[in-house]
Amino acid sequence: MAIIGKILGGVLGFAVGGPLGALLGAVAGHGLIDRSRSRAVESGSGAVEADAGVVFALGVIALSAKVAKADGTVTRDEIRTFQRIFPFDPEERDRIAELYNEARRSADGFEAYAEQVRGALAGKPELLAEVVDALYAIAAADGELHEAEERMIARIGAxxxxxxxxxxSLRARHAPGSGSRSRAASDRGRGAADAYAVLGVEPGVSDEExxxxxxxxxxxxxxxRLVSKGLPEEFMELANDRLAAINAAYETVTKERRAH
Known part of the structure; x- marks a missing residue:
């Protein structure tokens, strides 16, 4: 079953406790999620029982809503980027939008969502990095990273x-001016400094390093590998974009070194 069906159909969604479970419960109360096959909602701080993919998707929805709230504006570019990162059928739009809007309205702070996602994905730092990658992509979609957004994403990363x-590395590939659909193409147009940052190394490293x-x-x-760790297949484009950015950054640096 597609990840969106697991969330909206309640097959696994209501096995989630804590603030994410409370978020699902609030939306279910609006009649937008099917309760008929769901378990009871845990609104406390219980352990997450749902699979990694469900928590990953919920984390992206809830945390991107909080980041958008940080600068007070949700732009069309941010919405389009969200839909590209997390594609869903048109008939699911209203329910996804309600989850997103409920997360924005929720009294739960972004830290509570981030801590629950961290606990659920313990031992899977690659997936945690992909959540942050998605947040940077959405925040930078309008061509700039606002200070409030940057502070919040940095705190989530911490x-x-x-x-x-x-x-x-995650920030460098989403720096202002790099918001095109093809991350590989945009990375090729950047200088070596950003490319080194994407690769997570200092310019002084040896060729072997x-x-x-x-x-x-x-x-x-x-x-x-990310899918084997639990990344929902709906987020494959995000993963492909990052791999392309890594390879493009390496190409940029090696060309720069050969030129000198």
Whole structure:
């Protein structure tokens, strides 16, 4: 079953406790999620029982709503990017929109959602990084990263336990001016400094260290591996974009080194 069906049909959605479970419960109360096959909603801080894919998708929805609220405006570009990252059928739009809007309205802070996602995806830092990747992509879709958005995403990354180089890598490929559909194409147009950041290394590393860093990133963030870890297939384009950005950054750096 597609991940959106698991969430909206209640097959796994109501096995989620904590603030994400409360979010689903609030939307179910509006009649937009099928309660007939669902379990009881846990609104406390219980452990997450749903699979990683369900929590990943809910995390992207809830946290992107909170990030959008940070600068007070949701632009058409941000909506289009959200729909590209998380494609869904037109008939599901109203229910996804209600989840998103309920997360924006919720009194639960973004930290509560982030902490629950971290707990649910413990031992899967690659998936946590992909959540942050999605947040940067959506926030930068309007051509700029607002200070409030940056602070919130940085805090989410810290809650997830992502390191300085990992966060710099994620931010670099979504820097203002890089919001085209093809991340690989946009990365080729950037300077070597951003390319090094995407690869998570300093410009002074040796060629051998550079190759090793590139191989590790490709191995870690290959879309097939991410799916095996629980990434919903609906988010494959996000994973493919990042792999393309990693390869394009490596190409940029190696060309720059050969030129000197």
């Amino acid at each position: 809650i997830f336990g992502l390191g300085e180089y990992e966060m710099a 550079l190759r090793a860093a590139h191989r590790k990133l490709v191995r870690t963030y290959h879309p097939d």
